[in-house]
Amino acid sequence: MMKTILAATAAAILIVASEANAEETKRIEGVEYFSDQVWSNQLDGDPVVAFPLGCESSKCDFTVWLDHFPGMDTDTATECKDDPETSWWDCEINPTCVLWVEFGQDIMPVTDWHGHKPDNPEPMDNAIISTGYLDQPERSVWALWNGHDAFHGWDYQLLQIISLELEITNRGLCRVGLAALYHPHSKAVYAKGLLLPR
Secondary structure, eight states: OHHHHHHHHHHHHHHHHTTSSSOEEEEETTEEEEEEEEEGGGTTTOOSEEESTTOOGGGOSEEEEEEEEOOOOHHHHHHOOOOTTSOGGGGOSSOEEEEEEEEOTTBOOBOSGGGOOTTOOSOBSEEEEEEEEOOSSSEEEEESOSSOSEEEBTTSOEEEEEEEEEEEETTSOEEEEEEEEEESOTHHHHTTTOOOOO
16 A cells, blocks of 8 residues: 555656646656647647657557547538548537547557447557547637546556646647656556556
């Protein structure tokens, strides 16, 4: 119990330290920490962050992506067909921001309801972290509420989203405030008394 309390305290210290606007990265006993606030127009086709930190393309276990999807008028939305070929926000009336994670080759595909499209038996190699839609005149701000916050790999890699805020504005921009922990080998984390998600 004491180990769990100490681990929670350490995580709380990391979260407090992450409230600055500038990107922050740390490596503590092999665990990688990332924190930043990023606007969608700053990304230029790049992910928000990739793990292990500094990895590139196919060598990454996880990449986190942010994108803006414009809404559609009510008549078009009524006729929009939500099927396995589309994402559910393709039929959304309001403009939407989506934050998702893509898995590298060493990561297990998602197989629960977050990771399957209707009538498609293949597990997905990506999953939603959070979405937010514009339901206020100027902007809307959303906390993590509708997706995954932890992802596992075949070799015990673990990505934990420990803090998140997603914002969408009426100027067609998305902002994410994200803090994440990456455990390259989570078997070792159990020995330190950390609570891991199922």
